[in-house]
Amino acid sequence: MSELLNNSEKRLEDLLAFSLGMMSGENGRMLLEKYKEAIEHVTPHDMLKLEDKQMQMGITPQAIKKDVEKVINIFFNKLKEYSWEKPEEGTFLYYLVLENSAYEFKLNNVKKIIKSYKGREVSDFSQLKNDLLPHFEEFSKFESHYVKKENILFPFLEKKWDSYRPLTVMWSLHDDIRKKLKEIIQILKSDTSSWMNLNKLIGKYYFLVFGMMQKENLIIYPVASETVSDDEWEEMHHQSFEYPFPFIETPVKPKSTTEPVLEKHGEISQNDGSLFFKSETGELNLEQILLLLNNLPVDITFVDENDKVRFFSRPKERFFPRSPAIVGRAVQNCHPPESVHIVERIVTAFKNGEKDNAEFWLELKGKFILIQYFALRNDKNEYKGVIEVSQDVTGIRALKGEQRLLDWA
Numbered sequence: 001m002s003e004l005l006n007n008s009e010k011r012l013e014d015l016l017a018f019s020l021g022m023m024s025g026e027n028g029r030m031l032l033e034k035y036k037e038a039i040e041h042v043t044p045h046d047m048l049k050l051e052d053k054q055m056q057m058g059i060t061p062q063a064i065k066k067d068v069e070k071v072i073n074i075f076f077n078k079l080k081e082y083s084w085e086k087p088e089e090g091t092f093l094y095y096l097v098l099e100n101s102a103y104e105f106k107l108n109n110v111k112k113i114i115k116s117y118k119g120r121e122v123s124d125f126s127q128l129k130n131d132l133l134p135h136f137e138e139f140s141k142f143e144s145h146y147v148k149k150e151n152i153l154f155p156f157l158e159k160k161w162d163s164y165r166p167l168t169v170m171w172s173l174h175d176d177i178r179k180k181l182k183e184i185i186q187i188l189k190s191d192t193s194s195w196m197n198l199n200k201l202i203g204k205y206y207f208l209v210f211g212m213m214q215k216e217n218l219i220i221y222p223v224a225s226e227t228v229s230d231d232e233w234e235e236m237h238h239q240s241f242e243y244p245f246p247f248i249e250t251p252v253k254p255k256s257t258t259e260p261v262l263e264k265h266g267e268i269s270q271n272d273g274s275l276f277f278k279s280e281t282g283e284l285n286l287e288q289i290l291l292l293l294n295n296l297p298v299d300i301t302f303v304d305e306n307d308k309v310r311f312f313s314r315p316k317e318r319f320f321p322r323s324p325a326i327v328g329r330a331v332q333n334c335h336p337p338e339s340v341h342i343v344e345r346i347v348t349a350f351k352n353g354e355k356d357n358a359e360f361w362l363e364l365k366g367k368f369i370l371i372q373y374f375a376l377r378n379d380k381n382e383y384k385g386v387i388e389v390s391q392d393v394t395g396i397r398a399l400k401g402e403q404r405l406l407d408w409a
């Protein structure tokens with residue numbers, strides 16, 4: 001056997017040199033020849049470590065995204081040959097793979113529609129847009145696939161993998177896919193759009209979506225299958241029922257046979273139901289505390305002084321996805337790379353005592369959402385964390401005059 005087959009560190013060193021050379025615009029043929037042996041033995045594990053090394057060097061997700069497809073395409077054949085145990089039916093990973101297959105089928109059907117219009121009159125463009133619009137609007141449902149990865153799979157992998165940083169690159173690519181799909185739907189609804197712009201956007205969208213499937217199937221899923229325990233897969237599967245299963249039949253939720261894998265931070269235990277939380281403003285038992293928090297007309301997420309997510313409420317209507325997997329997760333890892341700097345700026349200002357609150361507002365699915373952050377300090381003015389409060393204020397903004405009597409009519 002070759003030295004590189006046995007020496008993963010040397011192989012990784014050569015693969016890193018190859019990828020950096022490609023990113024720098026060096027001669028591709030010379031790089032392929034020089035690092036041929038390392039490329040011949042590349043594994044999914046190598047890909048994660050390679051990208052992790054790049055990020056340790058200060059290379060941003062945005063820079064990595066520019067060349068990652070080119071590098072993966074060169075490694076494609078060897079990554080595809082990698083032998084790994086495919087997920088059993090009824091598991092979390094099985095349904096992620098199945099969702100991809102169902103999505104790929106729908107994407108290919110839309111390709112046929114577009115192909116059938118090639119060469120026809122410009123006047124047919126309006127009909128093409130009408131035919132394509134419902135399909136691309138349906139593609140929006142695949143959002144739950146990416147959300148399950150971001151809020152369930154990624155938190156578990158962050159706890160298992162030393163080289164977990166490439167997951168932030170994947171999240172950034174999720175956002176790129178979301179943006180492209182919104183742009184396509186806008187063009188399909190526009191009266192002034194052109195076939196040239198639409199065709200270009202669809203091409204970019206397909207490139208991103210199929211590229212994402214490739215990264216999942218060739219890298220993330222094989223490594224995850226070899227590093228995540230059966231109990232952890234079971235816990236992820238149970239949490240996945242918080243979200244839809246896009247383009248596949250919703251499976252029957254199994255009964256849990258194991259205790260949850262997640263650490264239970266801040267949990268209050270009681271044996272006889274007599275344990276109460278008492279303060280100068282009142283007394284509540286555990287059930288009452290949870291009922292109170294979950295029935296407030298807001299989303300609440302608590303991050304402690306060590307930047308770890310410790311609790312989130314479960315209101316009837318949730319504006320942003322949350323899963324139990326995020327408990328104990330660094331708050332910086334709960335946001336896409338493009339917005340992490342904002343989170344860090346807020347937390348730093350709170351810790352330094354420079355600010356006590358921050359707020360944002362945006363329109364989401366026809367609602368006007370107010371997002372507020374409040375620094376938490378004890379009686380000694382010591383920083384103890386931050387609470388995020390999100391609220392639908394659409395109705396509040398529309399209020400006028402006064403209503404001092406009950407009106408349930």
